[in-house]
Amino acid sequence: MQICSFLPSATEILYALGLGDSVAGVTFECDFPPEAAGKSIVVNTNLAHDLTSAEIDNTVNDYSSHGEGLYRIDIGKLEAIKPDLVVTQELCDVCAISTSSVAKAVHQLSSKPQVLSLTPHTLGDVLEDVLRVGEATNRDVEARELVSSLRERIASVSQMPKPQKPTVVCLEWLTPPFNGGHWIPEMIDLSGGVDPLGRLGKDSYRMEWDQVLNVNPDVVLVMPCGHNLERSVHEYHATQFPEGWKHIKAVRNARVYAVNASAYFSRPGPRLVIGLEIMYALLQEHQPQERLANSWIRL
Numbered sequence: 001m002q003i004c005s006f007l008p009s010a011t012e013i014l015y016a017l018g019l020g021d022s023v024a025g026v027t028f029e030c031d032f033p034p035e036a037a038g039k040s041i042v043v044n045t046n047l048a049h050d051l052t053s054a055e056i057d058n059t060v061n062d063y064s065s066h067g068e069g070l071y072r073i074d075i076g077k078l079e080a081i082k083p084d085l086v087v088t089q090e091l092c093d094v095c096a097i098s099t100s101s102v103a104k105a106v107h108q109l110s111s112k113p114q115v116l117s118l119t120p121h122t123l124g125d126v127l128e129d130v131l132r133v134g135e136a137t138n139r140d141v142e143a144r145e146l147v148s149s150l151r152e153r154i155a156s157v158s159q160m161p162k163p164q165k166p167t168v169v170c171l172e173w174l175t176p177p178f179n180g181g182h183w184i185p186e187m188i189d190l191s192g193g194v195d196p197l198g199r200l201g202k203d204s205y206r207m208e209w210d211q212v213l214n215v216n217p218d219v220v221l222v223m224p225c226g227h228n229l230e231r232s233v234h235e236y237h238a239t240q241f242p243e244g245w246k247h248i249k250a251v252r253n254a255r256v257y258a259v260n261a262s263a264y265f266s267r268p269g270p271r272l273v274i275g276l277e278i279m280y281a282l283l284q285e286h287q288p289q290e291r292l293a294n295s296w297i298r299l
Contacts, residue, residue, distance in 0.1 A: 001084045002083045002084050003024060004023075004024060008031070008262075012032055015033050016146055024040060025043075026039040027042070027043040032271070045071055053239075073097065073102075075105060086106060088117050099117065118132070121182050122186055123183050123187070125201075127151065130147050146270065157191065157280050162192030162283075164218075167195075168188050168195050170184050170188070171223065172223060179198060180198060180223065187272070188283070191284070192283055197212075209241070210242075216249055218253070219282065220256040221282070223261035223265045224261055226262050232259060232260070232261060254298060257298055259275075259295065278292070
């Protein structure tokens with residue numbers, strides 16, 4: 001089977017199910033596992049790679065206002081691959097290529113591949129998508145085993161002691177500020193935190209800094225969507241915060257953390273469970289003996 005993945009989380013799922021050899025095409029962002037980066041890139045971005053957060057936000061809004069897509073598909077490479085299956089998404093046109101662009105591209109292919117579209121909003125949805133990928137690729141057994149192990153780890157976090165119940169704000173973007181959406185409020189709840197600005201399973205939304213200041217959070221998690229730890233730290237230090245920022249409890253008590261959003265929080269794949277375990281450790285100040293490299297840092 002020849003498979004093309006149009007989003008990084010799908011690539012991670014496919015590899016987790018032992019289908020790495022069948023993955024023939026990926027996106028420019030598919031970097032996990034590392035060998036995925038060596039596959040043919042069939043989806044690229046129209047955005048420059050050196051934009052600031054504010055410039056990205058302005059460019060995204062400009063593209064959207066003109067009805068233009070942020071991504072482009074290499075039809076020539078797709079036709080050469082002749083995929084049997086294309087895995088894509090309908091969750092967010094900012095995070096991956098739009099459904100309409102996928103449909104147009106697939107219509108041009110001689111192989112007429114099956115298209116599997118994933119639309120996860122919660123952790124449960126992510127696990128169901130793993131099962132759907134397993135069903136589409138004849139890896140049902142592997143998918144059920146993976147989901148079972150992930151459910152056990154989620155249950156383990158939910159059952160862990162939670163002496164603290166901190167108020168938490170997750171910054172999914174900083175300029176302008178957006179809250180953490182979709183599965184992030186659920187992860188906070190499972191970790192024993194309270195997210196006054198979150199809406200379970202719903203999109204993130206643009207906030208005003210006054211909303212964050214009014215919450216006066218005990219913990220702030222800096223997780224700009226799609227950024228690794230280094231970029232998250234850079235974005236935090238480049239952000240112009242309001243005067244009252246230095247007075248919120250999280251800043252005064254040194255409980256502002258940057259995390260590797262791209263690896264453990266942004267992508268709806270198996271590594272979200274690692275993100276949940278990291279979040280529990282940060283919210284409950286329960287540091288494991290060995291910290292996962294490049295996962296988080298105190299700001």
